[in-house]
Amino acid sequence: MTDSLHEQGAAAPVLDPSFSTEIVADGRADAPEAVLAHDVAAEPAAPEGPHPFAKLGLAPELVAAVRDLGYIEPTAVQTKAIPMAMPGNEEQDASAAGFVDLMVSSQTGSGKTAAFLLPVLHTLLLQQQREEEEAKAEHARLAAEAAARGEAPPKKPRRVNPTQSRNFKAAVPGALVLCPTRELAQQVAHDAIELVRHCRGLRIANVVGGMPYQLQIARLQNANLVVATPGRLLDLQRSMQIKLDQVRFLVVDEADRMLDLGFADDLAEINQLTIQRQQTMMFSATFAPRIQQLAARVMREPRKVQIDSPQQKHANIRQVLHWADHASHKRALLDHWLRDPAIQQAVVFASTQIECDGLANDLQQAGFSAVALHGALSQGLRNRRLMALRNGQVQILVATDVAARGIDVPTISHVFNFGLPMKAEDYTHRIGRTGRAGRDGIAVTFAEFRDQRRIFDIEAFTKQQFQPEVIEGMEPTRRAPTAQPPRGGAGRGR
Ligand code: AMP
Numbered sequence: 092m093t094d095s096l097h098e099q100g101a102a103a104p105v106l107d108p109s110f111s112t113e114i115v116a117d118g119r120a121d122a123p124e125a126v127l128a129h130d131v132a133a134e135p136a137a138p139e140g141p142h143p144f145a146k147l148g149l150a151p152e153l154v155a156a157v158r159d160l161g162y163i164e165p166t167a168v169q170t171k172a173i174p175m176a177m178p179g180n181e182e183q184d185a186s187a188a189g190f191v192d193l194m195v196s197s198q199t200g201s202g203k204t205a206a207f208l209l210p211v212l213h214t215l216l217l218q219q220q221r222e223e224e225e226a227k228a229e230h231a232r233l234a235a236e237a238a239a240r241g242e243a244p245p246k247k248p249r250r251v252n253p254t255q256s257r258n259f260k261a262a263v264p265g266a267l268v269l270c271p272t273r274e275l276a277q278q279v280a281h282d283a284i285e286l287v288r289h290c291r292g293l294r295i296a297n298v299v300g301g302m303p304y305q306l307q308i309a310r311l312q313n314a315n316l317v318v319a320t321p322g323r324l325l326d327l328q329r330s331m332q333i334k335l336d337q338v339r340f341l342v343v344d345e346a347d348r349m350l351d352l353g354f355a356d357d358l359a360e361i362n363q364l365t366i367q368r369q370q371t372m373m374f375s376a377t378f379a380p381r382i383q384q385l386a387a388r389v390m391r392e393p394r395k396v397q398i399d400s401p402q403q404k405h406a407n408i409r410q411v412l413h414w415a416d417h418a419s420h421k422r423a424l425l426d427h428w429l430r431d432p433a434i435q436q437a438v439v440f441a442s443t444q445i446e447c448d449g450l451a452n453d454l455q456q457a458g459f460s461a462v463a464l465h466g467a468l469s470q471g472l473r474n475r476r477l478m479a480l481r482n483g484q485v486q487i488l489v490a491t492d493v494a495a496r497g498i499d500v501p502t503i504s505h506v507f508n509f510g511l512p513m514k515a516e517d518y519t520h521r522i523g524r525t526g527r528a529g530r531d532g533i534a535v536t537f538a539e540f541r542d543q544r545r546i547f548d549i550e551a552f553t554k555q556q557f558q559p560e561v562i563e564g565m566e567p568t569r570r571a572p573t574a575q576p577p578r579g580g581a582g583r584g585r
Contacts, residue, residue: 147173149209150216152289157205160285166202168195168398169209175394176210176372190370192390196378197398198405199345199497199523204282207342207372211266212283214340215315216290218265262296262311262333266340267365268318269358271348273299273470274477275497279344280318298323298333301470308332321349321357328364338365343389346375346382347516348496355385362389376516405519408526411535412546412557414567421537422453425509427562428535429459429487435504436480438524439489441465442510450509451489461487464494492517501528508536511545515552543572 143164144157165173172195179189197203234244268283270276280297287293296314298307300323311317311333317324327333341361343349349358371390375382378395386393415421429437439454441447444465451463462476462485473494479485481500488495492512506525512518518536525532536557538546550556559571 144209147209148177148213149173150213150290152216153209153213153286155289156286157209159288162205166206168197168201168203168396169206171396171398172197172203172206172372173210175396176207176370178214192370192393193372193396194378194382194386194390194393195372195374195396195398196376197374197396198376199520200499200527201398203374204279204344205286207268207344207374208279208283208286211268211316211340211342212286212290212293215265215293218339219293219315256305256309259308259312261331262314262317263337264296264314264317264333264335265337266316266342267324267335267338267361268316268342268344269321269324269349269361270318270344270497271320271352271354272493272496273301273320274473274494275345276318276320277474278497278499283316283318298327299470301473321354321361325357325360335361335364336367338367339369341365341368341371341389343371343373345496346373346385347377347379348520350381350385351514352493358385358389376519405522405526405532405534407530408522408532408534410522410555410557411533412559413535413537413561414559414569414571415537415539416567416569417539420565420567421509421539424537424562424565425507426457427565428505428507429454431505433504434486435502436483436485436500437487437505437507438495438498438503438521439487439507439509440495440512440521441489441491442513444491446510447489447491454487454489459487460485461489463489465491466493468494492521495524496520498524499527500524501530503527504530504532506532506534508534511536511538511542512549515545515548518549519553540567540569540572546572 142154142158144162145151145154147165147169149157172193175191176193195203195206197206230245230247237244268276268279270279276297276299280295283295287295293316294312294314295316295318296311298311298317298319300320302323307323307327311327317333324333328335343358349355371393373382373386373390373393378397413421413424415424425439428434439450439461441450444467447463447465451461454461462479464473464476468476476485476488477498480488480498483502488498489509490498503525506522508518508521512521522532522534525534536546536549546557561567
């Protein structure tokens with residue numbers, strides 16, 4: 092299943108004049124793919140100081156990477172989840188391997204990626220070091236035996252170049268991270284590569300649809316941790332390019348989204364293929380009943396970690412609502428906002444791919460540096476547009492929900508909901524594109540009066556009421572609707 096199936100009204104990709112060919116030529120334009128597989132040369136680890144991440148019990152190589160990334164303190168989800176996810180923690184009950192399964196509810200932007208990557212990488216690193224020591228000891232033993240017999244020591248096996256296609260072997264990763272969308276998978280793989288920069292020989296590979304098959308296979312070689320979307324992973328497993336029976340750690344990221352996108356059967360299959368694993372972690376925005384049912388199927392007595400309730404979320408994001416009389420009123424309000432000089436970069440959400448293309452075109456015509464991003468565009472184009480956003484070559488990204496998942500660009504100062512999200516929880520994911528990495532953000536929602544049901548749903552989900560605002564000279568002709576009491580809750584009139 093491709094994510095584009097979940098957006099409506101697929102249309103031809105927009106040709107964007109603001110998107111120069113330099114970006115294509117720029118080495119960095121390829122970065123999301125170019126960095127997918129990574130074998131780090133022996134870089135010396137920075138000396139370990141009293142870094143707060145060291146207190147979580149992480150290996151010095153990982154603490155050094157975290158220090159390089161400028162993380163000073165672990166975030167709430169990291170403080171809570173990392174020690175629980177580490178092996179042999181005293182908090183853990185006697186599961187044979189010393190690992191517990193974790194079910195973590197944490198919003199995007201909270202540092203959840205490092206919360207699952209760090210403990211998994213830590214354990215992979217320890218395993219790798221142990222295996223190397225065992226191999227060394229075995230070689231020393233054989234050498235001593237040979238010497239006792241007066242023979243030459245045994246030769247070490249010749250190293251083959253794993254990147255040559257004639258040496259390709261099925262990958263046998265020890266850890267697997269599943270993500271619902273390509274963009275999120277690429278972001279997670281990118282974060283993992285940053286975190287293993289001081290770990291010699293730990294390889295990260297990214298498996299997503301849209302990448303040429305051969306290239307994907309090349310990049311899978313010797314991968315220790317694979318970050319994948321379920322469909323392409325199963326394709327590669329069926330064609331025996333990857334074996335999942337050595338997977339010890341399985342992480343399901345954004346499990347709620349995974350179910351929304353119809354990956355339940357794929358998850359069940361991957362669950363079976365990795366049934367001998369030692370640990371499963373599931374991250375989700377909510378613990379909705381369907382997530383709990385999934386957890387019951389794929390985890391053993393998971394421990395729950397709840398970080399934020401929807402009410403506490405996004406305290407650093409100012410949320411604004413404008414009621415509009417009709418679509419062109421909404422468009423004028425958007426135009427007004429986009430001319431605000433305080434905007435560094437913005438994501439404008441559209442409801443459908445057609446609306447997304449149309450709006451991006453419109454904004455280009457109006458002189459904005461805007462591009463569209465949605466699931467009907469080729470993966471290469473999506474990557475280049477995201478990279479252009481990241482590099483500051485594009486100011487406004489017009490996106491659908493699926494395509495915008497996982498976008499992590501700290502300079503996004505504003506999020507605009509031009510088309511409302513289909514589901515209330517998508518609102519939370521959308522606005523989480525701003526206010527990242529400790530910054531403040533503004534999320535502006537435009538609603539026509541006929542959308543009031545959806546606005547009430549969002550208020551019920553976030554347990555926060557919008558305070559509608561008006562722009563002088565652009566007021567709606569009707570009065571703002573009054574909120575309805577939340578279903579099943581106490582009244583909360585305005
Ligand atoms: P995530 O919730 O994993 O998408 O992370 C959101 C952003 O926070 C990413 O840009 C991370 O690099 C950043 N981040 C993660 N952990 C920390 C930390 N402990 N300190 C500062 N930034 C962090």
